[in-house]
Amino acid sequence: MKIAFFNDTYHPYVSGVIRSMERFAAALRDGGHNVTMVVPGHVAPETRQAHRSGLYELLSIPVPGFDGMRIGTPIMTDGHFGISDTLDRGIDIIHAHSPFVVGRMGARLAEKRDLPLVFTCHSIYPNYSDQVPLVSELAGDVIREYVVDYCLRCDLILAPSEYVREVLREWGVHRDIEVLPSGIELDAFERGRAEVQARGAAVRQRLVRKAGLPRDSRILLFVGRLDHRKNIDFLLDVLAILPDCEGSPVHLVILGEGPARNQLEEQVVQRGVNDRVSILGKQPFEEVVRWYATSDVFGFPSTVETQGLVLVEAMAAGLPVVARDSPTSDEVIEHGVNGLLSEPDPAVFAGHVRDILTDAQLASDFRAAGIETARDYSTEVLAERLIHHYNALLSENRPRRAKGGGARRNLF
Numbered sequence: 001m002k003i004a005f006f007n008d009t010y011h012p013y014v015s016g017v018i019r020s021m022e023r024f025a026a027a028l029r030d031g032g033h034n035v036t037m038v039v040p041g042h043v044a045p046e047t048r049q050a051h052r053s054g055l056y057e058l059l060s061i062p063v064p065g066f067d068g069m070r071i072g073t074p075i076m077t078d079g080h081f082g083i084s085d086t087l088d089r090g091i092d093i094i095h096a097h098s099p100f101v102v103g104r105m106g107a108r109l110a111e112k113r114d115l116p117l118v119f120t121c122h123s124i125y126p127n128y129s130d131q132v133p134l135v136s137e138l139a140g141d142v143i144r145e146y147v148v149d150y151c152l153r154c155d156l157i158l159a160p161s162e163y164v165r166e167v168l169r170e171w172g173v174h175r176d177i178e179v180l181p182s183g184i185e186l187d188a189f190e191r192g193r194a195e196v197q198a199r200g201a202a203v204r205q206r207l208v209r210k211a212g213l214p215r216d217s218r219i220l221l222f223v224g225r226l227d228h229r230k231n232i233d234f235l236l237d238v239l240a241i242l243p244d245c246e247g248s249p250v251h252l253v254i255l256g257e258g259p260a261r262n263q264l265e266e267q268v269v270q271r272g273v274n275d276r277v278s279i280l281g282k283q284p285f286e287e288v289v290r291w292y293a294t295s296d297v298f299g300f301p302s303t304v305e306t307q308g309l310v311l312v313e314a315m316a317a318g319l320p321v322v323a324r325d326s327p328t329s330d331e332v333i334e335h336g337v338n339g340l341l342s343e344p345d346p347a348v349f350a351g352h353v354r355d356i357l358t359d360a361q362l363a364s365d366f367r368a369a370g371i372e373t374a375r376d377y378s379t380e381v382l383a384e385r386l387i388h389h390y391n392a393l394l395s396e397n398r399p400r401r402a403k404g405g406g407a408r409r410n411l412f
Contacts, residue, residue: 001390002034002091006106008071008098010039014282015225016309017122020160020182021097025054027183027383036091038102040070058102071101093118093390099125099150107153116393119151120158120180123306124167127229144171151175155393158386160307163327178389182309183379189316192289193371196318204294207287211278217251218357221295221319223288223310224302226258226279231324233264234301236271237346238353243276245357253295254279255288292317296363297356299349300324308332312377315339315370320363322352338369
């Protein structure tokens with residue numbers, strides 16, 4: 001099968017959407033399928049080399065305020081002609097991972113070639129309306145209407161969680177919507193657990209020494225984009241309630257980059273916990289896996305995620321998790337079985353962290369149950385489900401029924 005992925009962002013910008021798209025592309029290729037990714041150009045040289053056989057770069061412009069982010073433009077370039085050539089060689093499915101400029105190109109191509117159009121709604125896009133420059137306070141409503149219009153063009157919509165599916169239903173999207181989470185590289189986390197089992201003390205001490213932590217620290221870990229929506233400062237309140245645990249200092253380690261880093265660093269100083277917080281920035285994936293596998297508790301304060309994939313990654317590494325109660329966290333965590341859910345009170349959250357730090361059997365039970373939960377999120381398993389959805393569309397053997405939307409222009 002030949003599949004074309006369309007997305008409005010790509011490297012050097014890093015996001016969960018890009019990682020999801022790439023992981024699915026790799027799993028599909030491993031299964032013998034041909035995947036072409038259509039993305040904004042100006043990618044990093046190493047990325048260009050790695051994907052030279054299946055990557056079409058479109059003319060793009062930078063997005064102010066987002067380091068490394070570029071968005072595609074609907075202007076004809078050599079890459080556009082290349083896509084048309086590829087389609088002539090028999091693309092079977094067009095799969096958009098965003099609904100905007102590049103995703104819209106995919107929709108127009110699907111319409112022109114009478115191909116099935118699949119759309120993964122990775123985000124609740126109106127939640128990010130305050131990041132859209134030069135728009136009014138009505139931007140959220142406009143974006144919602146735009147996304148609904150795009151969904152009405154699609155033959156199948158994939159949602160990363162039941163929560164996203166319900167939101168789309170509430171918006172009035174009455175197309176086929178299936179839940180298909182983004183996957184994780186399960187093998188990488190299994191290797192991380194094996195490394196820790198073999199020489200865990202040495203691995204942990206190297207990380208602790210590199211981060212400048214006391215040797216006897218109990219580590220509360222956060223991994224994710226540093227964005228004010230992630231509610232990371234909530235963990236600072238938790239930390240203030242947990243100065244130590246059974247004589248060992250509790251230290252918050254934060255892995256990730258984002259626009260809220262400077263503000264977060266200021267808050268750390270203002271709250272007087274700068275000696276117990278380490279913001280280490282972006283780390284190589286293998287190092288992130290080691291932090292997961294050697295930390296003591298994973299803290300997840302966000303309530304705005306569409307999936308919360310880092311929860312699954314922590315579980316896959318054998319790290320017990322405590323998360324703020326939210327629609328997406330509820331889909332991953334069964335309270336008291338594979339982790340703990342907290343109400344929006346730092347004292348309650350801190351109590352859950354302390355329970356894990358002081359009860360070895362509880363921590364062990366959560367590790368075992370979390371590892372089992374994570375197996376269902378293997379990219380290979382989810383890619384098989386994706387192929388099933390593709391085959392179901394192709395077997396219907398009917399003209400595309402996706403109608404709706406406004407006037408359309410053919411770019412190809």
